[in-house]
Amino acid sequence: MNEISPRPNNLDAFWMPFTANRAYKSTPRMLARAEGMSYFTNDNQEVIDGTAGLWCCNAGHGRREITEAIQKQAAVMDFAPTFQLGHPLAFQAAAKVAEHTPEGLDHVFFTNSGSESADTALKIALAYQRARGQAQRVRLVGRERGYHGVGFGGISVGGIGPNRKQFGAQLPYVDHLPHTHLPAQNAFSRGVPAHGAHLADSLENLVALHGDTIAAVIVEPLAGSTGVLVPPAGYLQRLRELCDKHGILLIYDEVITGFGRLGTFFGAERVGVAPDIMTMAKGLTNAAVPMGAVAVHDKIFRGIVDGAPAGIELFHGYTYSGHPLASAAAIATIDLYVKEDLPARALAMEGYFEDAAHSLKGLANVIDVRNYGLVAGIELQGRDGKPTDRAVKIFHRCFDAGVLIRTTGDIIALSPPLIVEKHHVDRIFGTIADAIKAEAA
Numbered sequence: 073m074n075e076i077s078p079r080p081n082n083l084d085a086f087w088m089p090f091t092a093n094r095a096y097k098s099t100p101r102m103l104a105r106a107e108g109m110s111y112f113t114n115d116n117q118e119v120i121d122g123t124a125g126l127w128c129c130n131a132g133h134g135r136r137e138i139t140e141a142i143q144k145q146a147a148v149m150d151f152a153p154t155f156q157l158g159h160p161l162a163f164q165a166a167a168k169v170a171e172h173t174p175e176g177l178d179h180v181f182f183t184n185s186g187s188e189s190a191d192t193a194l195k196i197a198l199a200y201q202r203a204r205g206q207a208q209r210v211r212l213v214g215r216e217r218g219y220h221g222v223g224f225g226g227i228s229v230g231g232i233g234p235n236r237k238q239f240g241a242q243l244p245y246v247d248h249l250p251h252t253h254l255p256a257q258n259a260f261s262r263g264v265p266a267h268g269a270h271l272a273d274s275l276e277n278l279v280a281l282h283g284d285t286i287a288a289v290i291v292e293p294l295a296g297s298t299g300v301l302v303p304p305a306g307y308l309q310r311l312r313e314l315c316d317k318h319g320i321l322l323i324y325d326e327v328i329t330g331f332g333r334l335g336t337f338f339g340a341e342r343v344g345v346a347p348d349i350m351t352m353a354k355g356l357t358n359a360a361v362p363m364g365a366v367a368v369h370d371k372i373f374r375g376i377v378d379g380a381p382a383g384i385e386l387f388h389g390y391t392y393s394g395h396p397l398a399s400a401a402a403i404a405t406i407d408l409y410v411k412e413d414l415p416a417r418a419l420a421m422e423g424y425f426e427d428a429a430h431s432l433k434g435l436a437n438v439i440d441v442r443n444y445g446l447v448a449g450i451e452l453q454g455r456d457g458k459p460t461d462r463a464v465k466i467f468h469r470c471f472d473a474g475v476l477i478r479t480t481g482d483i484i485a486l487s488p489p490l491i492v493e494k495h496h497v498d499r500i501f502g503t504i505a506d507a508i509k510a511e512a513a
């Protein structure tokens with residue numbers, strides 16, 4: 073009765089997230105299994121994964137070490153509460169994460185997703201400012217084109233219009249920095265673009281406007297979901313200096329830049345600037361079990377915990393914070409990243425990947441190519457009066473030719489698993505080139 077069919081005959085019940093439900097359900101494309109660098113459709117067609125699922129399967133698919141750790145834990149203990157109780161794997165997983173976070177970010181709060189991590193980070197920032205006697209600091213600053221998931225905190229500090237305007241209500245006391253996309257100066261940059269550090273100075277304008285009421289600034293070190301915006305040289309350094317100068321916490325959303333994506337364990341290391349609080353999810357468990365986390369600087373943890381009266385210090389948490397299966401998956405995943413040195417592998421592959429991405433320059437309608445680590449963005453000229461149409465058609469052409477890409481607006485975003493080989497890179501960009509040519513009109 074409950075058999076899993078590779079061909080469901082009722083597509084109506086599942087309201088698909090961030091999906092054109094009507095269009096999808098008229099021509100559904102189903103993934104049935106995954107292994108290494110590939111998905112396989114329910115017709116057993118191989119599809120090379122150019123996006124690590126959704127920026128999350130950094131070690132590739134079906135990794136035995138992770139699967140076995142989850143299976144083993146499921147048989148030992150399915151669930152244990154972490155409210156006023158504990159189980160060893162949650163503590164071990166937190167310690168393992170903290171081995172790789174920037175110096176001082178030694179305390180780890182578990183969530184179940186990137187969205188929950190963003191909201192958790194914002195709440196911790198507010199709680200810390202109160203704990204240190206700065207209760208007037210209630211304002212949160214995000215950035216235009218930022219993506220911090222879909223909770224109310226995340227969409228409020230986020231800067232992607234459609235994710236907000238359908239809902240009306242947002243958090244109050246939120247402001248935004250300008251985005252860092254400067255195509256006139258930076259188009260076709262390889263790695264970090266030269267222009268745009270000055271855009272961080274807008275924080276001075278917000279301080280002039282809001283005084284000492286800003287609690288935290290949250291940014292993605294590399295903005296992914298909006299279509300790959302690489303931080304301009306010097307930008308994050310400047311932002312860090314201004315946050316320090318004005319008593320504002322700096323939060324990095326490392327949900328996609330964590331776990332090797334930029335060629336280092338966390339993006340903070342690659343960009344050379346550490347935050348006070350860092351969110352993560354996705355690659356934390358190689359996406360095998362949902363899990364997110366927030367790593368917090370010792371001064372913040374001490375400020376909230378040591379400063380509180382006896383009893384619960386932070387009135388926040390999820391039933392599944394530190395879930396045993398997720399904890400087991402996180403431990404096995406991090407061990408795998410270390411054993412195979414996947415961040416270094418990503419770094420070693422970056423040059424080849426970069427050349428392949430920039431080989432698309434000159435094709436019809438390619439107006440920018442940008443890249444950093446194992447991330448690339450290819451911006452296309454949209455069709456007049458039909459935004460996204462060209463990119464959606466290219467997505468379908470690539471999929472049908474056996475390559476999974478991701479598109480957002482008229483931008484193609486690529487983020488393959490870090491185990492990607494040169495022949496996969498050739499195949500991914502060759503297929504994209506063919507699709508771009510086929511959609512030239």
Ligand SMILES: Cc1ncc(COP(=O)(O)O)c(C=O)c1O
Binds near residue numbers: 184221222292296328
């Ligand atoms: C930077 C960033 N933050 C938060 C999220 C939200 O994560 P989730 O979909 O797991 O809630 C994402 C997802 O893509 C992300 O890229």
